Every structure is written in C-alpha cells, then in structure tokens.
Amino acid sequence: MRRNLLNKVGWCGWLFWSKFFLGAFENQMVKNYAVGFDVMAEPDFSKLGGLVPVVVQDYKTKEVLMVAFMNQGAWQKTLETGKAHFFSRSRNKLWLKGETSGNFQIVKEILVDCDLDTVLLKVEQFGGAACHTGYNSCFYQKLAGKEFEIIKKKRVFDPKKVYGG
Amino acid sequence: MRRNLLNKVGWCGWLFWSKFFLGAFENQMVKNYAVGFDVMAEPDFSKLGGLVPVVVQDYKTKEVLMVAFMNQGAWQKTLETGKAHFFSRSRNKLWLKGETSGNFQIVKEILVDCDLDTVLLKVEQFGGAACHTGYNSCFYQKLAGKEFEIIKKKRVFDPKKVYGG
Numbered sequence: 001m002r003r004n005l006l007n008k009v010g011w012c013g014w015l016f017w018s019k020f021f022l023g024a025f026e027n028q029m030v031k032n033y034a035v036g037f038d039v040m041a042e043p044d045f046s047k048l049g050g051l052v053p054v055v056v057q058d059y060k061t062k063e064v065l066m067v068a069f070m071n072q073g074a075w076q077k078t079l080e081t082g083k084a085h086f087f088s089r090s091r092n093k094l095w096l097k098g099e100t101s102g103n104f105q106i107v108k109e110i111l112v113d114c115d116l117d118t119v120l121l122k123v124e125q126f127g128g129a130a131c132h133t134g135y136n137s138c139f140y141q142k143l144a145g146k147e148f149e150i151i152k153k154k155r156v157f158d159p160k161k162v163y164g165g
Numbered sequence: 166m167r168r169n170l171l172n173k174v175g176w177c178g179w180l181f182w183s184k185f186f187l188g189a190f191e192n193q194m195v196k197n198y199a200v201g202f203d204v205m206a207e208p209d210f211s212k213l214g215g216l217v218p219v220v221v222q223d224y225k226t227k228e229v230l231m232v233a234f235m236n237q238g239a240w241q242k243t244l245e246t247g248k249a250h251f252f253s254r255s256r257n258k259l260w261l262k263g264e265t266s267g268n269f270q271i272v273k274e275i276l277v278d279c280d281l282d283t284v285l286l287k288v289e290q291f292g293g294a295a296c297h298t299g300y301n302s303c304f305y306q307k308l309a310g311k312e313f314e315i316i317k318k319k320r321v322f323d324p325k326k327v328y329g330g
Contacts, residue, residue: 041311047254053218055229062227064220067283089212112313113303114296118232120304131279138278139285146206148277 044116045072051087052119056130059108059122065130066138068097070119082107084121101162103127129156132163209281210237216252217284221295224273224287230295231303233262235284247272249286266327268292294321297328 043052051069058065068086070078073094077085081096084105088095098104105123112119131138134155141148208217216234223230233251235243238259242250246261249270253260263269270288277284296303299320306313 041308041313053232055220055232057229064222064229064285067218067220067278110308111304111316112306112308113232114298114300114305115303116306116313118303120229133279135279138280138283139276140279141277141281143206143275143277148206148281151276 042072042116043070043075043112043119045075047117051089052117054084054086054119054121056084056105056121056123058125060124063137064139065105065123065125065136068095075119078107078110078121084123097130098126101127101129101132101157103129105130127156132159134159134162207237207281208235208240208277208284210240212282216254217282219249219251219284219286221249221270221286221288223290225289228302229304230270230288230290230301233260240284243272243275243286249288262295263291266292266294266297266322268294270295292321297324299324299327 045052048069050071052075054068054070056065056068057063069089070085071087071094074085074087077094077096084097084107086095086097087093096104104126105121106126107121107123109122110119111122125136129136131140133140134157135152136156137152140150140152142151143149210217213234215236217240219233219235221230221233222228234254235250236252236259239250239252242259242261249262249272251260251262252258261269269291270286271291272286272288274287275284276287290301294301296305298305299322300317301321302317305315305317307316308314
C-alpha cells in the first residue's frame with residue numbers, strides 16, 4: 001500500500017508536497033509566535049487612557065532621573081530608535097526626550113512591572129542632565145520637616161541658555 | 166492729645182489692646198505660613214484626577230521596587246505613620262502597603278519632581294519583597310529580543326502561602 005502510494009506520487013512529488021505542508025505548518029508557528037509577541041511584548045496601555053507611567057533610571061548610578069508617560073506610539077518609537085520617547089500630556093504630542101536640549105536618553109534596558117502597566121527604562125543620559133531645570137535628576141526636592149528643600153548642589157546646565165529665557 | 170489719650174485708656178489698657186492687636190497679627194502670620202506650607206509641601210494632585218504616580222526605591226540598593234499611586238489621603242497617611250500608603254485604583258480605596266503580606270515599606274526619604282506631580286519614596290522594604298508575586302521588585306521582566314523575560318532567579322516568598330491560593 002505504502003509502496004503503491006510512493007509509486008503513484010513519486011519521490012519528487014513527496015518532496016514537493018512535504019515541503020508545502022511543512023512550510024505551511026512553519027508559517028503558522030511563526031504567525032502564532034508573532035501574535036504572541038505582539039500581545040506579550042507591549043505594556044498594557046488600557047488602564048490610564050492609553051498611557052503608562054515610565055520611570056527613567058540612570059543605568060550606572062541607579063539614580064531615578066524622571067518619570068514621564070508613554071503611549072503606544074512613544075513605545076514603538078523608543079524600540080525603533082533606541083532613544084527614549086514619551087507622550088507629553090501638556091503638549092498632547094509625541095516627544096523625543098532631548099529634542100530641544102540635545103540631552104537624549106540612550107536606552108540600555110527596558111523592564112515592565114508585574115501588571116505590565118508600568119515601564120522602567122535604564123538609560124545613559126546624554127549631557128548629564130535629565131531635567132529641564134538643569135539638574136541632573138528631576139527629583140531635586142526633598143521633604144525636610146514641613147517643606148520641600150532643594151538637595152542638589154548645582155545645575156548641570158543653565159535652562160535659560162538651553163531653552164531660551 | 167497723646168497724653169490725653171494715654172490718660173483716658175491708661176497703661177494697663179494700652180498693654181491689653183496692643184497685645185490683642187499684635188496677637189491677631191501674629192495669628193494671621195501663622196495662618197498664612199500654614200496655608201503656604203500646605204500648598205508647598207504637598208504634590209500637585211490635580212493632573213491625574215487626584216492621583217500622583219509614586220516610584221518606590223530601595224534606599225540601600227537603589228533598586229526600583231514598584232510604582233503605585235497616591236491620593237491626598239494616602240500622602241497624609243504616609244506622612245503620619247512613616248509607612249507607605251497608596252490608593253488602589255483596582256479596589257478604589259486607601260491601601261497600606263503590606264497590610265496583608267506584612268511587607269511594609271518604612272519611608273526613609275520623600276522626594277518630589279520638578280513639577281511636583283510625581284513622588285519618589287526611598288524605603289526600607291520589610292520582608293525583602295515589594296511585589297505580590299513574591300519577587301523582591303515588581304520589575305522582574307525585561308524586554309529581551311521580542312519577548313519579556315523573567316530576570317529574577319528566585320522569589321522571596323510564595324504568593325500562594327501569603328495571599329492564599
């Protein structure tokens with residue numbers, strides 16, 4: 001029976017059809033994997049109206065530099081370029097960090113939290129300062145007694161010179 | 166004229182009324198200062214419907230442990246008790262971190278960012294784990310290629326034992 005089938009289809013036929021079936025199976029696997037990836041490798045943007053909070057941490061000093069928000073577009077742009085992109089809530093647009101100051105953030109690692117609704121970027125901070133005020137980190141005010149006190153000794157740059165007065 | 170007024174009111178009268186007026190002025194000063202303090206030493210809860218994102222960082226290792234949200238009540242409770250309190254968006258209520266697991270966060274430092282709309286808590290993590298999954302940090306998944314990969318080697322506790330299965 002097996003011999004008859006082989007005779008009928010021939011070796012070339014078998015090779016042709018097995019390649020066809022295996023190829024289809026393989027394509028299906030890749031497709032499922034890709035669908036799985038799309039679902040898996042993206043934060044959950046649904047909880048905060050299309051946004052997720054993003055913590056930016058200096059990959060060497062481990063200092064928390066800033067917190068901003070990403071929408072799906074900013075997430076994609078960050079992956080494509082390797083530079084941190086955010087969604088500016090005040091300007092209501094995509095925002096390449098450093099587009100004015102030149103202080104880009106080169107992404108070294110991307111982590112997500114247990115619920116996939118928060119992103120942690122570990123970055124190399126170009127120009128040494130993440131904050132538009134000129135301080136290296138946006139967290140330069142500490143609660144001391146009953147007031148917020150500036151704890152940084154100096155600014156890395158003069159914001160008037162960088163952004164104009 | 167001045168002598169006549171003094172005679173009419175008398176020394177005791179002057180002392181009484183000056184104390185009264187100065188006291189009122191002083192009270193007004195304290196009140197203004199207190200109002201100023203309330204405005205100053207509080208994050209800006211207006212941008213995100215009464216909430217601010219809070220980054221929790223281990224005060225020794227500098228690892229980012231989790232991100233949650235505070236409303237004004239959670240902020241006040243954190244200041245009063247020295248233990249991190251948050252507002253649970255899913256349960257819509259004030260939440261003392263560690264109330265079920267016992268893994269409280271003892272606040273060592275409180276910082277706010279340049280816009281006063283984000284808080285950074287530096288904490289001592291009781292029980293060694295901040296995440297309800299049992300990992301020390303909620304950020305245990307890293308983007309590796311096209312997938313999120315678990316980067317932590319082991320859990321600090323078994324979540325089934327702590328929260329029930």
